[in-house]
Amino acid sequence: MKAVFLGLLLAISSLAASAHEMRPSIASLSVDSQGVxxxxxxxxxxAWLAGIEPSLPDTDDSPNSSIYDGFRSLDATALESVLQDREPDIVRLVKVVAGVAPVKMTLSSVRVLPVDDSELPRDTELxxxxxxxxxxxxxxYRVDDTIPNTAVRLFLEKSEPRVQFVKTGRESDELSLDQAVERSVSAIALDYIELGFIHxxxxxxxxxxxxxxxxLISRRLLDLVIQVTAFTVAHSVTLALGLYGVLEFPPSIVEPLIAASIVYVAVENIWHNKVNRSRAVLVFAFGLLHGMGFAGVLADLGLPERDFVVGLLSFNAGVELGQLTVILVAYISVGVxxxxxxxxxxxxxxxxxxxIGVVGCYWFIERVTG
Structure with missing residues (x-):
């Protein structure tokens, strides 16, 4: 029993480090009429400058985390200067092949993207x-061994964007420059299922x-099914509405509320030893919040216009597979x-x-004060 509890303690306490979360990269490719x-x-x-292993979910898991924090403390101008000094190394990160011929790429600009919270990861646009x-x-397009998993997007003048998800150190499928060639629906679906699961x-x-x-307090399978179904329906609604632009809430509001939902569920678990009737309604409300978070992520990665519904449903399916995996692992490792x-x-x-409540409180304070 003590071993089980200690394992849970270590696993949950490690989650509090999400302020240094490693996120997927985005590579957007386009070709103009001159063949550029x-x-x-x-x-x-x-993270790249600090030599953080891209497979790590969090920079704090790396022995180089203090080096990362040093670079993270630089303002945008100072960081851009550091990166420009590393131009030869940065150019070597980019590997594009046309047919059998490597495409020689040059670094045109470096722009550090602004973030509201200095404790959160900061991206740079190269x-x-x-x-x-x-x-x-x-x-x-090949994702370098030092760059996280990447959403690769190809934009052509007369066709909709094509999106692939490419893992670290791997190559994309061939990206056809023919305006008439489109990726298969099954290939698009698999990419977005993987994106949803990884999220x-x-x-x-x-x-x-x-x-x-x-x-935790859902001892009957029916209780858990009702809650997960309510959560799924709710976040599916706000995910779709968010992507269609019907609902738009800034992360500065959504993220603290998601943390607050974790605290609420934890407190209710302490005061109740079984699921009450109002729980499903509250879970539905919290699912609406979490769906807004999903929408923000998917909006950044992009969806193909022609297969928008396929991408949306597939991403949602990947999210559900991820949630079911969490439940299954928790049940097999502890519940059973x-x-x-x-x-x-x-x-x-x-x-x-x-x-869980302590971690949720930590996240809430961090997201509000950051």
Missing amino acids: LKLELVTNME TFLGGLPSGAESIV IIPRGLDHILFIIGLS WVLRYPWYQSRVAVPVSLL
Whole structure:
């Protein structure tokens, strides 16, 4: 029992470090009428400068975290100067091939993107230019080993953007420069399912805690199904409305409220040993909040106009798979062993809820004061 509790303590306490979360990068490619290839890479360059392993979910997990914090403390002008001094190394990050010929890219500009909170990750937009060989029919983009997983987007003048999700150290599929060639629906669906799943595991630490909180006092499968269904329906609604521009709330409002929802669920778990009737209504309300958070992420990555619904539904499916995985892992690792015992509430549900509540409070204060 002590081993189970200690494991939960270590796992949950480690989630509080999400202020240094490693997020996916975005690479936007476009070709003008003169055959000039433009690449805009948006990524966390402080992490790159510090030598942070891109597979880590959080910079605090790296032995180089103090170096990262040093770069993070620089203002935008100072950081841009540091990056411009590393121009030769930065150019080597970009690998584009047209047919069998590498495209020589040059660094055109460096712009550190503003953030409201100095404790949150900060992205830099790097713009590169290169000339495509005459008659080039397709290009392949390779994500460098030092850059996080990347959403690669190709913009052509007479067709909608094409989006692929490419893992660190991997190459994209061939990106056809033919306006008439489109990616298959199944390929698009798989990309967005993966994006949705990764947004929960391992990136969605606050969503993971919320789901664990829901499951702690749900001793009956029906109770858990009702709550998860309410949460799913709610965040699906606000995710869609947010992407269509019907609902727009700034992250400075949404993110603290998501943290507050975690605290509320934790407190309710402490005071109640079973699910009451109002719980599903509250979970639905909190699901609306979490959906706004999902919408912000998906809006940054982009959706194909022609297959907007496919991308949206697939991303949502990936989110659901991530949530179900969290529930399944929690049940197999803890619930199946201790859920049936009379001391479960006092020795497991309450202590774990306290930990979840503390982390939620930390996030709330951090997001409000930051």
